[in-house]
Amino acid sequence: MAAKAHLLIRKGRVIDPASGRDEVADLLVEDGRLVRIGASLDAPGAEIVEAEGLWVIPGLVDACVHLSLPDSGRAGDVTSETRAAAAGGITHLAAQPDCGPVDSTAVVRLIREQAGQAGFARVLPVAALTQHLDGVQLAEMATLARAGCIAVGQAGAPVADALVLKRGLEYAATFDLPVMFRPQDAALAAGGCAHDGPVATRLGLPGIPAVAESVELARDLLLVEATGVRAHFQQISSRESLPLLRAAKARGLPVTADVSIHHLLLDESALEGFDSHCHVIPPLRGAADREALLAAVADGTIDAVCSQHQPSGSFSKTAPFPATRPGISGLDTLLPLVLKLVEDGALPLHRALEAVTAAPARCLGIQAGHLEPGRPASLCVLAAGESRTLSSHWLSAGRNSPWLHSRLPGAVKLTVCQGKVSWLSD
Amino acid sequence: MTLAPPPSSRVQLTDDGKLRHFLSVEHLSRSLLEDMLDTAASFVDVGGRAIKKVPLLRGKTVVNLFFESSTRTRSTFELAAKRLSADVLNLDISKSATSKGETLLDTLRNLEAMAADMFVVRHQDSGAPFFIANEVTPGVAVINAGDGRHAHPTQAMLDMYTIRHYKGGFDGLRVAIVGDVLHSRVARSQIHALNILGAEEVRLIGPRTLLPVAAESLGVTVFNDMAQGLRDVDVVIMLRLQKERMDSAFLPSEAEFFRLYGLNNEKLRHAKPDAIVMHPGPINRGVEIASEVADGPRSVILNQVTFGIAVRMAVMSMAISGQESSQNPEQGEDHGR
Known part of the structure; x- marks a missing residue:
């Protein structure tokens, strides 16, 4: 990787949703910092990047990535996956606590070391709320936060009961640690692998009802209100959850939410023919849910869009649908799919970009996702109109994606992560 | 196109x-x-x-x-x-x-x-x-x-064979499928086969815990009551009720299920006088079907085999x-x- 670069990115269309900027301009990076954005900048000695016809946007912030540590059973490693992130324009990613699990400072150190050595992206570990994610014994949250964790969560593992959860939230609130929730009632979801709707009924797949999400979300929101903890709800999948989120936000609760990109593009019909690449948890829901989720992203009820990256080896998908490991490898496709939603007219451009830059940074409570002079430069230069077949550019070690062979818009030319060039296409 | x-x-x-x-x-x-x-x-x-x-x-x-x-x-x-x-x-x-x-x-x-x-x-x-x-x-x-x-497509086709054998065809036929449809691969295949072959109406009868979500989307009419569901049907297909359904809160007891949905001669009266009774087997006597029906003149269960x-x-x-x-x-x- 190049050292802290002096870069002059010239004549690109600079789009920064956080400030509302959208203009053709030059952008100067010195000593790793974004120094200036303006017309016809001059910087003797700086490396020139000709960006005419290209877009310059903040580096993407992915609020939900499942990391590939050796024990995780996932494909690849921290290096391979953060490289895929960089090539996809992602500069910051929140690593979910389910590998390790992230319940000791040793694991936090390991993640930070591996990510630091690789140098492709800033990896922000989320700590486990409970030890071994067992849902019973609280993890040493304050210690883990001091070691570099930005939030706590259970990554989908259930918490034993409301009492443990309430105390966990109170403890997290003591240290102003945000809590990441993935609402799904374990009993209501037990044994399920598909949305409990007409497609699962026909295919005979055990269902996970939408109410499995909304029941737990409602309870969690009441506990958030009672404890005053900052809360981020991940992977909202059903339309029944949206009024609950809207009401909570209207009451002024410190609540944010995200949705996985695949829930904005696919619905239960993708499971026809038992396509195991569409086996995800929470499951792909009905067409009306997908529409409602898009509307909720557009109006800000759902703040952020994330990849929910879960790379796995081909063997994990070569089995009958219910026996396959759920998850989609999402780092390679996050930006192309967001651009596709814009191209399809499903989301307005600025909001769509905000949902993968400034909004997730706000959800995670980190300084990133915008082009603000004076701050370390994290940005992405891309040819938005250039579409490519993904399989030939795929970098994640997990090729488990329904879009592996799709042609999608958006070719990333250059990614700068905290002042360093983390990706440069040939 | x-x-x-x-x-x-x-x-x-x-x-x-x-x-x-x-x-x-x-x-x-x-x-x-x-x-x-x-x-x-x-x-x-x-x-x-x-x-x-x-x-x-x-x-x-x-x-x-x-x-x-x-x-x-x-x-x-x-x-x-x-x-x-x-x-x-x-x-x-x-x-x-x-x-x-x-x-x-x-x-x-x-x-x-x-x-x-x-x-x-x-x-x-x-x-x-x-x-x-x-x-x-x-x-x-x-x-x-x-x-x-x-x-379970071969089971469904042998059921279709049985129906055609006794009824001559499918046009105008009303068929009721009774019991644990939720867990039944047989019922799903039967529903498709009956609709493709041109049956007049396919009915599902059972308590809501044993009917799949959006069951109507399969192309059926749903009933929760046996007397209504069996009215004027030509064929009654009883499904096997697994004993473990009682353990996971689908049903309170076999006795209540039999009282409400078990097929006996009295309930069978609601069907057409020449209605046939089928079951993919093995049957649970006294749970989903009474012996008087299983061994009775309307039963074609052994012919199915x-x-x-x-x-x-x-x-x-x-x-x-x-x-x-x-x-x-x-x-x-x-x-x-």
Whole structure:
């Protein structure tokens, strides 16, 4: 990787949703910092990047990535996956606590070391709320936060009961640690692998009802209100959850939410023919849910869009649908799919970009996702109109994606992560 | 522009529309199902002959691949294959391979090395036969003998055979399927088959805990009351109620289920006077069906078993011939000259 670069990115269309900027301009990076954005900048000695016809946007912030540590059973490693992130324009990613699990400072150190050595992206570990994610014994949250964790969560593992959860939230609130929730009632979801709707009924797949999400979300929101903890709800999948989120936000609760990109593009019909690449948890829901989720992203009820990256080896998908490991490898496709939603007219451009830059940074409570002079430069230069077949550019070690062979818009030319060039296409 | 065929029919049909796997009834054409019933009719007599064999599958190897044990279904497939003169290998995988950590794909690759011509698959996971059909060596036929809650197409076709035998056809027929539809692969296949073959109405009767979400989307009318649901039906199909449903809060007790949904002579009065009673077996007397009905004059339950062998012979011979025609397309051209 190049050292802290002096870069002059010239004549690109600079789009920064956080400030509302959208203009053709030059952008100067010195000593790793974004120094200036303006017309016809001059910087003797700086490396020139000709960006005419290209877009310059903040580096993407992915609020939900499942990391590939050796024990995780996932494909690849921290290096391979953060490289895929960089090539996809992602500069910051929140690593979910389910590998390790992230319940000791040793694991936090390991993640930070591996990510630091690789140098492709800033990896922000989320700590486990409970030890071994067992849902019973609280993890040493304050210690883990001091070691570099930005939030706590259970990554989908259930918490034993409301009492443990309430105390966990109170403890997290003591240290102003945000809590990441993935609402799904374990009993209501037990044994399920598909949305409990007409497609699962026909295919005979055990269902996970939408109410499995909304029941737990409602309870969690009441506990958030009672404890005053900052809360981020991940992977909202059903339309029944949206009024609950809207009401909570209207009451002024410190609540944010995200949705996985695949829930904005696919619905239960993708499971026809038992396509195991569409086996995800929470499951792909009905067409009306997908529409409602898009509307909720557009109006800000759902703040952020994330990849929910879960790379796995081909063997994990070569089995009958219910026996396959759920998850989609999402780092390679996050930006192309967001651009596709814009191209399809499903989301307005600025909001769509905000949902993968400034909004997730706000959800995670980190300084990133915008082009603000004076701050370390994290940005992405891309040819938005250039579409490519993904399989030939795929970098994640997990090729488990329904879009592996799709042609999608958006070719990333250059990614700068905290002042360093983390990706440069040939 | 024509729409792409749905995935299920793409897998199980040859390019010219012949059956090459039998995985699901869904998306198959009425003429293909009728062809299957007609072919089965030609095999019904075979069981009555002194020599009960025809040579259609001579030299072929049929592997019964049962990941879930089922002596009855496996036996009828075995008998059907033997009456077609095939060699039969029975494999009970449920205990051996999977407990050693071998994946389904590993198992499949090993069996292919034995040069099988057909796999008859029963598996606990919905969609497993689709997976196998997609992975198997070209030329090998896959017959679904029951997958999860998804499909049990040969059972449904033997039920259709039985209905046609007693009712002459499907036009104008009202058929009620009663009980645990949620967990029933048989019911799902029956619903598709009845709708494709032109039945007037398919009804589901049961408590809401045992009916799948959005059941109407399957093309049925839903009833929660037996007297209403059975009114004027021509065929009553009772489903088996597994005992473990009581443990997971689907039902309070067998007694209450029998009182509300168990078929006795009194409830059967609501159906047409000539209505027939069917059951895929094995029956739970006093749970979903009273002995007075199971052993009564309207019951055709044992005839279903007899027809089952003929229907499975029909399916097996059609799939093998479909595979052969797609493996040797020049034969089809010769035929056309």
